[in-house]
Amino acid sequence: MDKDIKECLDQAIWCARSLFERNKVSGSSANLSLKIGDTIYITASGSCFGNLDYDSFVPVGIPGCTGRPSKEFPLHEILYKKDPSIKAVLHTHSINSVIWSMIYEGPQEDCIPSYTPYLRMKLGTVGLVPYAKPGSEELFSNFRACVNLSDGFILKNHGPVVGGKDIMDAFYILEELEESARIAMELIRLKKDI
Numbered sequence: 001m002d003k004d005i006k007e008c009l010d011q012a013i014w015c016a017r018s019l020f021e022r023n024k025v026s027g028s029s030a031n032l033s034l035k036i037g038d039t040i041y042i043t044a045s046g047s048c049f050g051n052l053d054y055d056s057f058v059p060v061g062i063p064g065c066t067g068r069p070s071k072e073f074p075l076h077e078i079l080y081k082k083d084p085s086i087k088a089v090l091h092t093h094s095i096n097s098v099i100w101s102m103i104y105e106g107p108q109e110d111c112i113p114s115y116t117p118y119l120r121m122k123l124g125t126v127g128l129v130p131y132a133k134p135g136s137e138e139l140f141s142n143f144r145a146c147v148n149l150s151d152g153f154i155l156k157n158h159g160p161v162v163g164g165k166d167i168m169d170a171f172y173i174l175e176e177l178e179e180s181a182r183i184a185m186e187l188i189r190l191k192k193d194i
Contacts, residue, residue: 001054008034008167009041009054012088015171016049019092024178025049029159030092031070034167035080042069042076071135075143079163082147086163088170093159096181101128101156103185109149112180115187119180123162123173124151126180131156152177 001009012034019025030049033042034057041057043049045068058067070076076089104111111128114120127150132138139155146153152162152173160177164170 005036005041006054008036009057012041012057012167013052015090015167016043016052018171019174020048020050024094025092030090031072031076032090032167032170033070033073033076033088035087040073040076040080042073044068045070072139074140075161078140078143078147079161083163085165087165088167089161089163090167090170090174091159091161092174094174094178094181096178096185097154097160098157100181100185101154101158103188104128108146111154112177113184114180115183116180118176122176126150126152126154126160126177129153129155129161131158134158154181 012032016030016032019030028046028048031043031047033040038061040060042060043052044056044058047056058069060069060073072091075091079086079089100112108128110125112119112126119126127146129146130142132142143153143155143161152160154160160174162170162173162177164173
């Protein structure tokens, strides 16, 4: 395996394991990808972030490659096409983001309030994508319709999708989005208690 590819996959495995060990993802309910050159390496369908290894990634577009890519590969592909500077995509079912998507009732192009400056600094706006069944063409169509309106996304009742200039950048962005959703929900709770 090429040294650069191995290094990128090592970082992706570390990010995935970190998310899994801190209960930010569970089971096989997350996927990630890396764009290295013209090839996208995405986690295989049914893979678990807690035990990823090099064989857990499917190099899409390489003749003779084995493994079935995540059924949500089109979400990743849409982000790569939107912005050539995106070289990694993370999609999780993070609990705070999912819950926020269920209770939020404001503009869809910017669904998480910027109570701290870091969400805007690291990501920008977060769009809320209307619900459709995971892996469905309807979901991908909804995502395409929203992709140019915001910088990062939460799929309603499903979870966040973010891109970054590399996997560590995407990881930090995802962490900030999830923390911002937690802060927003905590402030609502506190206001009700006052």
